[in-house]
Amino acid sequence: MLNSELRIKSGLTYGAYSRFEQHKARGPFLITTYTRTATTEKAMDMTLEVIQTLHEKGVTREARRAQDDSRGPATRSAETGAWRRESRRQ
Numbered sequence: 001m002l003n004s005e006l007r008i009k010s011g012l013t014y015g016a017y018s019r020f021e022q023h024k025a026r027g028p029f030l031i032t033t034y035t036r037t038a039t040t041e042k043a044m045d046m047t048l049e050v051i052q053t054l055h056e057k058g059v060t061r062e063a064r065r066a067q068d069d070s071r072g073p074a075t076r077s078a079e080t081g082a083w084r085r086e087s088r089r090q
Contacts, residue, residue: 001063005050006033012043
């Protein structure tokens with residue numbers, strides 16, 4: 001969703017990515033973007049809006065499907081059953 005909003009729809013960045021660091025306990029959530037200095041503040045504001053929307057509404061089925069499709073079969077086959085169950089609950 002970040003890349004779609006910040007790059008595709010608004011053109012504010014060359015790319016936007018997010019991920020959770022995987023640890024035994026909860027880890028940090030990281031966001032990376034590549035934007036011009038002049039648009040940094042607007043890109044940060046839009047990023048926070050996307051996160052707020054995700055917090056309030058959750059991830060759509062379409063977004064989950066797109067994520068699953070983008071990872072390919074090799075990645076999915078390496079995932080554990082516990083991870084799959086946990087990701088479905090979120």
